[in-house]
Amino acid sequence: MDHVAILRRAKISKNDNLLGDILIGSKTIESRWYVNKIIPWNKIQKGESVYFKESGCPVTVSATVEGVLQFDSLTPDLIEKLIEKYGKRIAPNSNLAGFKMWGRKQVKKRYCILVFLKNVKKIESFNINKKGFGNSAAWLTVNDINEIRINK
Numbered sequence: 001m002d003h004v005a006i007l008r009r010a011k012i013s014k015n016d017n018l019l020g021d022i023l024i025g026s027k028t029i030e031s032r033w034y035v036n037k038i039i040p041w042n043k044i045q046k047g048e049s050v051y052f053k054e055s056g057c058p059v060t061v062s063a064t065v066e067g068v069l070q071f072d073s074l075t076p077d078l079i080e081k082l083i084e085k086y087g088k089r090i091a092p093n094s095n096l097a098g099f100k101m102w103g104r105k106q107v108k109k110r111y112c113i114l115v116f117l118k119n120v121k122k123i124e125s126f127n128i129n130k131k132g133f134g135n136s137a138a139w140l141t142v143n144d145i146n147e148i149r150i151n152k
Contacts, residue, residue: 031114063118065116
């Protein structure tokens with residue numbers, strides 16, 4: 001399977017540049033925090049490819065999944081523990097106190113997915129066709145990236 005992770009330009013802190021941090025290797029975990037079990041829950045595995053793009057921009061980065069951790073029944077204490085343990089690898093430019101404050105606002109989130117990344121590289125940019133995934137979809141899963149890739 002191939003995956004497209006769409007990153008918001010909105011940030012946890014003013015110093016974040018999530019896509020840039022993935023590219024330089026300081027952000028080695030992509031995290032997703034959800035109220036419900038949605039993609040990529042139980043749909044992503046070690047060895048698969050993740051393509052990254054910022055909202056409104058083309059895909060420019062790819063990576064290989066090194067591992068996946070899933071957490072359900074999140075509590076404020078568990079969210080804080082996850083941030084303490086993995087926070088610097090999720091948002092390397094955020095200070096821990098600010099990230100914990102963000103975490104305390106996530107009380108409705110019940111699920112967390114941590115996707116560990118390796119073999120990150122800049123790729124020739126391309127656009128995708130999100131038709132059928134919904135306008136607000138922030139993670140797409142397909143058998144092959146070429147199914148949604150728009151050739152120039």
